[in-house]
Amino acid sequence: MTQQEKAPEVLFVGGAGRAPLSIDVVATAIAQARSRGMVTRLMSHAADIPHTRRAVELADAVDAIDFTDADAAVAWSAELAGGDPRPRVVFTGREPALGPAARMAEALGVAGNPPWSVDTVRNKDACREFLAGAGFRQPAVRLCRDRAEAERAMGETRGPWVVKPRVGGGSLGVSKVSDPAGLPAALDLLPDEGPFLVEEFVEGEEFSVEGLFLGGTPHVLAVTAKRKLPPPYFVEVGHSLPAPLPEPVTREVTETVAKALTALGLRFGLFHVELWLTADGIVLGEVHSRLAGGYIHRMLAHAVPGLEMFGAVFDDALGSPPAAADLSCTRAGASRFFTPPAGRLVRVEGWEEAAAHPAVVAAELRVAPGDVIPSYRHSEERVGALAVGADTVEEAEELVGRLVESVRFVVEPADGTAP
Structure with missing residues (x-):
């Protein structure tokens, strides 16, 4: 038996979605698994495989599986484990795969979140009711x-x-x-x-908390400040971490989130918890048993020196100490999504220069001349972003704002839109 045939295997349930951000997350996680000598296997919908080649080509194996069918996913994983009993880690960063991944981990007897916990946080009203009953402020x-x-x-x-x-x-x-x-x-x-x-509707400034579980205990990596477009929609167009809050407020936020995660029974993987700071105190928002979007994983990798967020989860699942024992956020990061006028795109000016800046940790442009840019109503309509790393959050915010402003989208009217 070769060394690779003995090596632990990571099952990426759901593989990568078609968005560049999802592909980057999975590619980064695969790289961190392979650096540990682990074998990587993607479970993905057949229709997504041709559109996620960057991630697919990095994996050791790829299986076309309907991962949203929990029973089918559990049966497939049991058959796999029966013929190949190597140690396994079940992991996902995709919202639709969270429930099936929890059930697969339970069936295989490996590290994972209890299915009831995942079901609770995914059903937003059930999570609200649970947290309110546990004594946390809820809308x-x-x-x-x-x-x-x-x-x-x-x-x-x-x-x-x-x-x-x-x-x-x-x-x-x-x-x-x-x-x-x-x-x-x-x-x-x-x-x-x-x-x-x-x-x-909660009146208050909104933040999120990013972290991971080690030994079943939640560890906060950073509190993130958000920028959103004005209502009626809630599209996030910027993130900054660590949020510039007074130390006592940061401590109260992290302690509240840790208590809520523990009450919900979550114990494995990554977490992303939203909240508001109001005149009456902390009001918890949605709880996610997955990482955040918005290239926060790239900013955290800069802000927490030595952090390999996905690798730390894999190490923890296999009972090894994390590669980075100190998970302190000592630097900073900020991201901004472009908010161009609606219309048909004629050209983009300044993109190459902005994306090439040495402080940029992530750059995404999802449109080309001829594409129609809508007025944003949800996150999937955003057309691109830049994220940077810096020594302080003030420096990061100033730099990413300047870089985004240097990129100009030239549009013309299309289908009733006005530039």
Whole structure:
């Protein structure tokens, strides 16, 4: 038996999505696994494989599996393990794969989050109810199945409100409603006809907390400040870490998040928790048992010297100490997404120069001349981003702002849009 045939294997459930960010996450994770001598295997939808070649070509094996079918994924992994009993790590960074990955890990008897914990945090109303019952501040929320139930929920609660899908991410289908008359338009934005939520709009500055579990205990890497477009939509267009907060506030935030994660039973992998700082204290937002988007993984790699975030998860799953014992955030990072005017793109000026800046840790441009740029309603409509590393968060914010402003999108009217 060769050394590779004995080596532990990482199962990347869901493989990579088609977005450049998702491909970069999986490629980075594969590189960190291979540097540890691990074998890597992607489980991906057959239709995604041709569109994710950068990640696919790095993996040792690729299997076309419907990973959203938990029963089929568990059966496939059991058959794999039965014929090849090497140690395994089950990992995913994709929202639709979180539930199946938890069930696979449980069936294989390897490190993972309890399926009930993952199901709870993925169903946003269930998570709200659980955390409120555990003593954490939460926005009031109602589960609705049609317009009549939503109107009743608005009549029984104080506005403004947020209408959102019960499950999902990337602000898809999420909108603010200031008056009941705006409800029909908000319902039209929902991605499907399933149950949805009407939630209290929280007044306060929004942050997120990024971290990982080691030995079942949550370790916070950074608190992240957010920039968003004005309502009615909630598209994030910038991140900065570590957030410039007073030390006592940062400590309270990290302690609150750690207690919430522990109460929810989460114990493995990466986490991304959203929250608001309000006049009445911390109000927890959505909890995710996965990493954040927005190239935060690239910024963390700069801000926490020596950190290999994915590698640390793999080490922990196999009972090894993390490669970087000190997980302190001693530097900083910032990202900005481009917010060009809507219209048909004629050309982009200054992109090559901005992307080539030595402080840039991630650069993405998703449009080319001839493409139509929409007015943003959710994160998947963003056309590109730059992320930088620096010694301080103030330096990072100034630099990334300057670089983004140096890139000019020249557009012309298209299909009723105006430049």
